Amino acid sequence: MNKLYRKYLSLLPIYVLLQILVLNQVLFSAYINPFLYLLLIISLPLKTPKWFLLFYAFLLGFFIDLFSESLGFHSTACVLIAFVKPLINKITIPHNILGGMDEISMQKVGVKVYITFSILLIIIHNSCLFILEHLDFSFAIFNKICASTFVTLIIILITQLLIKQKK
Amino acid sequence: MNNLLRFIKLNQFLLLFLIIEGFSVFLLLSNNSFQANKAIKYSTQYTSLLYNYTHSFSDYIALKQTNEYLVQENSKLLSLLKNEESFHDSILIKNKRFSYQNAKVINNSITKRNNFITLNIGEKHGVKEGMGVITHNGVIGIVHSVSKNYARVISFLHRKSSVGIKLKKNNHTGILKWNGFDYKTATITNFPSHILVNKGDTIVTNSHSIVFPEGVNIGRIADFEKDEEGYYNVKVALFEDFNQLNFVYVIHSSEAIEQEKLEMKIKNE
16 A cells, blocks of 8 residues: 555656646647646556545645646646546446556556546546636537547547556 | 544545545635735745746757747837937827836746746846736736746736727727637627728727737737627737747836826726
């Protein structure tokens, strides 16, 4: 368990720096940013202590917020998906496919399951974030949520493949 | 008491979630309050340092574009200088209300609903809250808060930003706002429909503002349509590419305080 904490806490600054220095400068079709840092929350094992899940998500969102100078937006969205993650685990990931302490990754749960699982989390995160930012709901925001989810999913899948190759 | 403890133990995940989520929402809501401003002011000092380092790399890569930009700017200034000499007699009052200070953008965002820009000059260089920021082809924003070495600017791409504008050809005024999605376009709502507008008309800042000088180029009319109340909704393509902001000018307005005082007097009566 300690190993898990150490690994994820050391990955946190790397992903935060990657997000703010590289990915926040990358734009798809004028206003879409990929949110790669969600990969950290997505890949946390099934039996992660729940308090750690929540605090970790908050910390991640908080640092992203700090650098983008908008306190509260990302942390609210991140804590929300950390809260619904156990539920979505139950719905999407079949039993006995994954040990309690295994990281959730594409090669372990299979491509289809992984995509449905992460797409649900990303869509919840993005809807929460953009609706909070714009404070209304229109077709344009729906568009933005869908496009952003798609781009984020692609980036996360690519990163998964790269991590797999290294091992 | 026992029941309460058991309830807490059973629902600890939900309770913890509610506490942390509540704290996040609290941070979000207090975003504009005094304390949050202080916190952000404090944290910008450190986050800006990081952005400063990374910019020393990207500056090197952008040297070529910067050079071209400077040459263009130089030629423009040169032509202005020439004009001024030839019309020297006819200019009775020189506009000396505004002076400009150059600054560099070290952090900028365009994808959020409310965007902010960080500049590399601050209190030490004489920047104060409420000063305007422009480039030669657009209004960029207004200084929101300053720390010792850095200034934080509310971008034009912000929910609360609006710029007083006029049509260059017939001086009709209006208010330009950003609608929150595409950083290349903004809209003028409630533009009276008796005014003749055409696609391609140039829009510049009007003379009502105390922070921006008159006649700064902003954009060109890309599209317009009549709404049900008989007003035009005008879509404006901005000249400035906010994604590539690099050098900007901070405006020191010498008579801003005087004008503000005079206008407040009327409001108070």
